[in-house]
Amino acid sequence: MELGRKVRDMCRDRGVDMVGFASANTWDEPPFDPWPLQAFHPKAIFPGCRTVIVLGLPVTLPILETAPSIWYQELYKNLNQQLDERAYQLSIALNKLGHASAYVPRDGYGSIEVLVKNPYAFFSHRHAAYLAGLGTFGLNNMLLTKEYGPRVRFVSVFTTAELPTGRPMDRTLCVRCLRCVKACPVQAIGNIDYPEASIDKERCSLRSIELKRKFRSPCGICIKVCPVGEDRKLYERKDMGLYDGPEKDKELYDAWEHVRKYGSL
Numbered sequence: 409m410e411l412g413r414k415v416r417d418m419c420r421d422r423g424v425d426m427v428g429f430a431s432a433n434t435w436d437e438p439p440f441d442p443w444p445l446q447a448f449h450p451k452a453i454f455p456g457c458r459t460v461i462v463l464g465l466p467v468t469l470p471i472l473e474t475a476p477s478i479w480y481q482e483l484y485k486n487l488n489q490q491l492d493e494r495a496y497q498l499s500i501a502l503n504k505l506g507h508a509s510a511y512v513p514r515d516g517y518g519s520i521e522v523l524v525k526n527p528y529a530f531f532s533h534r535h536a537a538y539l540a541g542l543g544t545f546g547l548n549n550m551l552l553t554k555e556y557g558p559r560v561r562f563v564s565v566f567t568t569a570e571l572p573t574g575r576p577m578d579r580t581l582c583v584r585c586l587r588c589v590k591a592c593p594v595q596a597i598g599n600i601d602y603p604e605a606s607i608d609k610e611r612c613s614l615r616s617i618e619l620k621r622k623f624r625s626p627c628g629i630c631i632k633v634c635p636v637g638e639d640r641k642l643y644e645r646k647d648m649g650l651y652d653g654p655e656k657d658k659e660l661y662d663a664w665e666h667v668r669k670y671g672s673l
């Protein structure tokens with residue numbers, strides 16, 4: 409069986425449906441500016457790398473709707489662990505087939521405090537997912553996908569294997585509704601003319617530190633209020649007015665409030 413197919417099958421068997429392949433060479437031709445510096449490119453980090461495999465797992469919308477809450481915090485931790493496990497397993501399976509591979513952890517920082525002054529990881533999964541054709545950048549600086557909007561977390565595997573790579577999507581998925589800009593409780597999303605630099609990372613990180621003390625981090629609001637994503641259809645959450653106050657759906661609103669009252673400070 410062709411290797412690309414085999415990798416997709418292995419991932420599907422482990423519950424990962426969103427899989428993309430990006431050619432390591434495509435980092436050398438920046439599709440937009442600013443673009444990660446050369447030291448952040450896969451070939452610089454893992455010499456011999458030919459393909460970056462990106463895996464994505466969805467963030468369950470009804471859980472995210474309670475954020476900031478212990479429910480979202482637990483989901484976040486759970487997804488992070490699953491992503492790292494899946495990517496590690498895939499890298500080992502590829503090694504056994506003779507393709508030297510290594511996974512990159514879904515985040516790559518020791519603590520949120522580290523990010524206040526140095527808000528970067530050594531490799532960006534969003535840029536990899538973009539090059540693999542899984543989605544496009546939104547105003548909230550997240551990668552939006554057709555399936556889940558920004559409600560998907562990524563992890564990557566560097567491999568020397570040559571795989572049938574994707575291409576970036578032609579059209580942006582962000583509808584520039586500005587809901588993320590308006591909903592951010594610390595006004596961290598601002599520069600709408602320059603989405604790639606539009607996040608005040610320090611503000612966002614400081615809020616996260618505060619929420620962590622209360623056992624309800626991360627914040628998640630900018631991905632909750634994004635209207636993009638087919639997950640909204642499944643959960644019947646197409647009416648974005650739901651997030652403006654209790655008027656639209658009191659029952660749902662009360663449920664979110666209930667969850668927020670427990671398990672966190």
Ligand code: B12
Pocket residue numbers: 441442443444445448513514515516517520523527528529530531532533534548549550551552557558559560561562563604605607609610612613616626627628629630631
């Ligand atoms: C550091 C980090 C943070 C920091 C900084 C935020 C940020 N936007 O980078 C904090 C803690 C604030 C954060 C918060 C969140 N994060 Co975060 N975070 C990361 C992390 C670990 C590294 C990002 C990184 O360093 N990328 C590398 C650099 C090169 O990319 P960059 O920062 O985007 O830099 C570009 C631009 O900013 C620009 N640039 C940089 N500096 C400058 C300066 C100037 C002057 C200019 C013009 C441009 C410019 O150039 C760069 C290249 O384009 C990644 C995991 C990973 N390893 O990829 C997750 C990640 C990006 N986060 C993620 C998520 C989901 C979140 C949150 C929603 C979590 C939550 N609260 O629920 C929030 C959303 C905040 C937001 N709207 O941005 C997901 C994104 C998934 C997706 N669908 O896109 C990731 C990929 C984690 C994962 N494994 O899935 N995050």
